[in-house]
Amino acid sequence: MIEARELTKTYGTFAAVNGIDFQVRPGQVTGFLGPNGAGKSTTMRMILGLDLPTSGTVTVDGRRYQGKVWPLHEVGALLDARAVHPGRSAYDHLHSLAAANGIGRRRVDEVLEEVGLASVARRRAGGFSLGMSQRLGIAGALLGDPGTLLFDEPVNGLDPDGIHWIRSLMRSLAAEGRTVLVSSHLMSEMALTADHLLVIGRGRLLADTALPDLIERFSAGRVEVRAAEPQRMAGDLRAARAQVTLEPDGTLVVLGLRSRRIGELAAEHGHVLHQLHDVSASLEEAYFRLTGESVEYRAPAAVAA
Numbered sequence: 001m002i003e004a005r006e007l008t009k010t011y012g013t014f015a016a017v018n019g020i021d022f023q024v025r026p027g028q029v030t031g032f033l034g035p036n037g038a039g040k041s042t043t044m045r046m047i048l049g050l051d052l053p054t055s056g057t058v059t060v061d062g063r064r065y066q067g068k069v070w071p072l073h074e075v076g077a078l079l080d081a082r083a084v085h086p087g088r089s090a091y092d093h094l095h096s097l098a099a100a101n102g103i104g105r106r107r108v109d110e111v112l113e114e115v116g117l118a119s120v121a122r123r124r125a126g127g128f129s130l131g132m133s134q135r136l137g138i139a140g141a142l143l144g145d146p147g148t149l150l151f152d153e154p155v156n157g158l159d160p161d162g163i164h165w166i167r168s169l170m171r172s173l174a175a176e177g178r179t180v181l182v183s184s185h186l187m188s189e190m191a192l193t194a195d196h197l198l199v200i201g202r203g204r205l206l207a208d209t210a211l212p213d214l215i216e217r218f219s220a221g222r223v224e225v226r227a228a229e230p231q232r233m234a235g236d237l238r239a240a241r242a243q244v245t246l247e248p249d250g251t252l253v254v255l256g257l258r259s260r261r262i263g264e265l266a267a268e269h270g271h272v273l274h275q276l277h278d279v280s281a282s283l284e285e286a287y288f289r290l291t292g293e294s295v296e297y298r299a300p301a302a303v304a305a
């Protein structure tokens, strides 16, 4: 379990992380989401002890970082996949990490196999593609078989096969009872991987929620109706104080009445309905609405000529 209390990191007067509280529980994948510059990497660096909080605390399994980087058998992390000496082979890189942590050679072979790099283990890491570097970084995180794992943007540079692989890896690590925190700025990717979400924007926590609850929160009771007589149906719905929009394809988008009541109303007025369904927000939509105010770097809107 990772636990942050009032966690804050300031650079001069700028608060990159601004008094956030959260728990990352074992046995599930927790997605850490937010726009560029939201404070995800800074938070992860503080969890790992690579950066000290300006104030507040963060603990891993109830313990505070004690001035040394967490040993690999406690916390494994993928932060910057390119942070490998370019002249070293994948094997040598992992072996030196292993040796510094009292981990045997056999485990190096195991993780190389697990991440699919066994056949290129003797090649220079400097010649690796971004996807291969990501795999090497992940191998480093797994080396000590730790109970807590942090992955910063792990699918960067991976092809669809690689993306699928990393999703299953995260899920199986969580299923083994480990604590897994994965950062991303892509909601669509997290939708397929995470059980729980922490959403951050401008250094503040915007949501700490199970995935379905986030969707529910932004769905706002929108109902779509297709009726044999859309105009007459719209009139009857408006008379019942609903807000109704008639789309060009004849669909009525209704706000302010639940689908059950709309069905009853249709029966009362003798309408034939072809479709009646509650529209839930997509996760992407929920995310954009949640973070809309906190996007730091946005392309300027096109100026009309």
Ligand SMILES: Nc1ncnc2c1ncn2[C@@H]1O[C@H](COP(=O)(O)OP(=O)(O)OP(=O)(O)O)[C@@H](O)[C@H]1O
Pocket: 011, 016, 034, 035, 036, 037, 038, 039, 040, 041, 042, 043, 185
């Ligand atoms: N060493 C530093 N000195 C000054 N400002 C910093 C430093 N490190 C980070 N920041 C600022 O803190 C904010 C948060 O950065 P951080 O890298 O944590 O964001 P992020 O959510 O990981 O973004 P991204 O998705 O782009 O990686 C940014 O505005 C960044 O410019």
